[in-house]
Structures are given as structure tokens and as C-alpha cells.
Amino acid sequence: MVVADPEAVNGSKFEGVETDSYALRIFQSTLNLLAHILIGIVVGVCIVFAFRNGLPLNMTNMHIVLCVIGYQLLMAEGILALCPHNSWTAGFRLVDKRRTHTILQIMGSVLAIVGSVLKMLDKSTNFNTLHGQFALVAMVFTTVSLVNGLTSLYAYELRKCIPGNFSKIPHIIFGVVAFVAALISLCYGFDYGFFKTWTGLNQHYGFAYAMMGMAAAFTFIIIVNPMITAFSKTVRMCN
Ligand code: HEM
Structure with a gap:
């Protein structure tokens, strides 16, 4: 291969600009890959735990x-779908990223709300634990974010009644609050004795705490991008 300008190939010609943005990319x-791996571990372990006694599943499982x-x-994949660095949606057109996000969020919200309501109906006294209280916060914000998501989806058509950013910024904030509340509820779930005993070897519950750490890590990686978007949209709106 004949290279007209060898410096252009190794990037040194654009030192400081090309190299920095490439390193950032x-x-x-890498963070995106890590988030997918952690989602796989956390969700996979929870499913193995829930099926530990086989079928049929009781209401808790x-x-x-x-x-x-x-x-x-x-929901995690739904939020990631809009992220420019997300591996499996990077090649999608924006319109298809939005469709993917909408479908995943609707499916995720329905499953999460049904799962929460089933357990609520199974209990005689509701929201008497921190696990249940944070799950309630997650449920309320998920519902609001879902309704708000539809006005964001049709922001262009509704622009005469609602300015675009008025539905988009709250949609991001409500979604992030719902996702973080779900994480906190999950961590209180991992703190239950029956989960810690299942994971614990010789009464060492390190794995349950590692699960909390992994869930917190992928939640943090996932919410960084929407928070930057909400912040820059707010700054632009104020200017
Ligand atoms: C994001 C994940 C989770 C959500 C959103 C969630 C949601 C809920 C909700 C809404 C209730 C009913 C609360 C009430 O009516 O008082 C509940 C109860 C319960 N959940 Fe979860 N849960 C999750 C994960 C887990 C996990 C991983 C475990 C255990 C390993 C677990 C164990 C329990 C138990 C034992 C109860 C009954 C006691 C209580 O209300 O605190 N949950 N959960």
C-alpha cells in the first residue's frame, strides 16, 4: 500500500485533537461494554436465584x-439505546434509535409495574419496608416518565402547545429518578437474609454486596449520558 502521508495514518499529524477524541471514544x-457485562451478571444471577426451587414460581420469585x-x-438497554456510544445501536438512524428506546421502555415499564403490583397484592400491609418504599417511588416516576415520553415522542407535532424541551427535560429527569429508585430498591432486595444466605459461603455475604456494587456501577454509567443531555438542554434553553 502506498501511503501519501504516513503521518496522517498514525494520527500524529492531528496530535492533541485526533488522539484525545480517539482515546475518549x-x-x-469500554464503559459501554462494562455496563452490558454488569447488566448480564446482575440480571442473570437474579434469574438463577428466582428459579432456584424450579417451577412453579411463588409470588416473590x-x-x-x-x-x-x-x-x-x-429499561437499562432502553436508555442505552439512545447513547451515541452504545455498541448495538451505534449504526442505527436516529429515528430507529428512538423507536427502539420507545419499545424497550414500554415493555420494561409494563413488566416492572406488573411485577411490583403482583407482590403488593400478595402482601397484607404495603410499603412498610424501605425496599417497598423505593419500589413505589420507582413505579410512580416510571409511570410519569412513560406518559411524558409520549409527549416527547410527538414533541414536533405538539410544539405549538408544548415547547419541545418542556417535555424532554422532565422526561429525562423522571426517567433517571425512576431508574435510580429501582436500583436502591434492588439493593434492599439483595440485603434480605434469604438472598444473602443463598449467595453466602460460610456466612460471608461478600457476593451480595458485590451484586449491589455491580448494579450501582452500571446504573451510574447508564445515567451519565442522559444527565449531560438534560444539563446541556437546560443551559441552551436558558441562553
Ligand atoms: C428492581 C427490583 C425490584 C423491585 C422494583 C421490587 C419491588 C417490590 C415491591 C413493589 C414489593 C411490595 C412492597 C409492598 O407492598 O410493601 C416488593 C416486596 C418484596 N420484595 Fe421486591 N422488588 C425488586 C427486587 C427484589 C429482590 C432482588 C428481592 C430479593 C432477593 C426482593 C424481595 C422482596 C421481598 C422479600 C418482598 C416482601 C417484603 C417487602 O415488602 O419488603 N425484591 N418488592
Whole structure:
């Protein structure tokens, strides 16, 4: 191969500009890969735990499967679908990224809400634990974000009645609050004795705490991009 300008190939010609943005891109792609791996571990372990006694599932195990697939798998992937560095949607057109996001969020919200309501109906006294209280916060914000998401989807058509950013910024904030509340509820779930005992070897519950750490890590990686978007949209709107 004949190279007219060898410097252009190794990037040194654009030192400081090309190299920096390339390094940042590698960093963002690596974080994206890490988020997918952590989602797989957390959701996978929860499903193995829920099926530990085989079928049929009791109500507690059923709510674990539905809530974890809803919040930590579908909603997480739904938020990631819009991220420019997300591996499996990077080649999609914007319109298809939005469609993917909408479908995943609707499916995730329905599963998570059904899982939560089933467990609520199974209990005689509701919201008497921190696990249940944070799950309620997640449910309320998920519902608001879902309704708000539809006005964001049709922001262009509704622009005469609602300025675009008026539905988009709250949609991002409500979605992030719902996702973080679901994480906190999940961590209180991991703190239950029966989960810690299942994971614990010789009464060492390190794995349950590692699960909390992994769930917190992927939640943080996932919410960074929408928070930057909400912040820059707010700054632009104020200027
Ligand atoms: C994001 C995931 C989860 C969500 C959104 C969720 C949601 C809920 C909800 C809404 C309730 C009913 C609360 C009430 O009516 O008082 C509940 C109860 C319960 N959940 Fe979960 N759950 C999740 C994960 C887990 C996990 C991973 C475990 C265990 C390993 C678990 C164990 C329990 C237990 C034992 C109860 C009954 C006691 C209580 O209300 O605190 N949950 N959950």
C-alpha cells in the first residue's frame, strides 16, 4: 500500500485533537461494554436465584423476575439505546434509535409495574419496608416518565402547545429518578437474609454486596449520558 502521508495514518499529524477524541471514544466504548457485562451478571444471577426451587414460581420469585427484567434489563438497554456510544445501536438512524428506546421502555415499564403490583397484592400491609418504599417511588416516576415520553415522542407535532424541551427535560429527569429508585430498591432486595444466605459461603455475604456494587456501577454509567443531555438542554434553553 502506498501511503501519501504516513503521518496522517498514525494520527500524529492531528496530535492533541485526533488522539484525545480517539482515546475518549475508546473510554466511552469500554464503559459501554462494562455496563452490558454488569447488566448480564446482575440480571442473570437474579434469574438463577428466582428459579432456584424450579417451577412453579411463588409470588416473590415471580416479582423478582419481572422487576429485574423490566428495570435492570429492558429499561437499562432502553436508555442505552439512545447513547451515541452504545455498541448495538451505534449504526442505527436516529429515528430507529428512538423507536427502539420507545419499545424497550414500554415493555420494561409494563413488566416492572406488573411485577411490583403482583407482590403488593400478595402482601397484607404495603410499603412498610424501605425496599417497598423505593419500589413505589420507582413505579410512580416510571409511570410519569412513560406518559411524558409520549409527549416527547410527538414533541414536533405538539410544539405549538408544548415547547419541545418542556417535555424532554422532565422526561429525562423522571426517567433517571425512576431508574435510580429501582436500583436502591434492588439493593434492599439483595440485603434480605434469604438472598444473602443463598449467595453466602460460610456466612460471608461478600457476593451480595458485590451484586449491589455491580448494579450501582452500571446504573451510574447508564445515567451519565442522559444527565449531560438534560444539563446541556437546560443551559441552551436558558441562553
Ligand atoms: C428492581 C427490583 C425490584 C423491585 C422494583 C421490587 C419491588 C417490590 C415491591 C413493589 C414489593 C411490595 C412492597 C409492598 O407492598 O410493601 C416488593 C416486596 C418484596 N420484595 Fe421486591 N422488588 C425488586 C427486587 C427484589 C429482590 C432482588 C428481592 C430479593 C432477593 C426482593 C424481595 C422482596 C421481598 C422479600 C418482598 C416482601 C417484603 C417487602 O415488602 O419488603 N425484591 N418488592
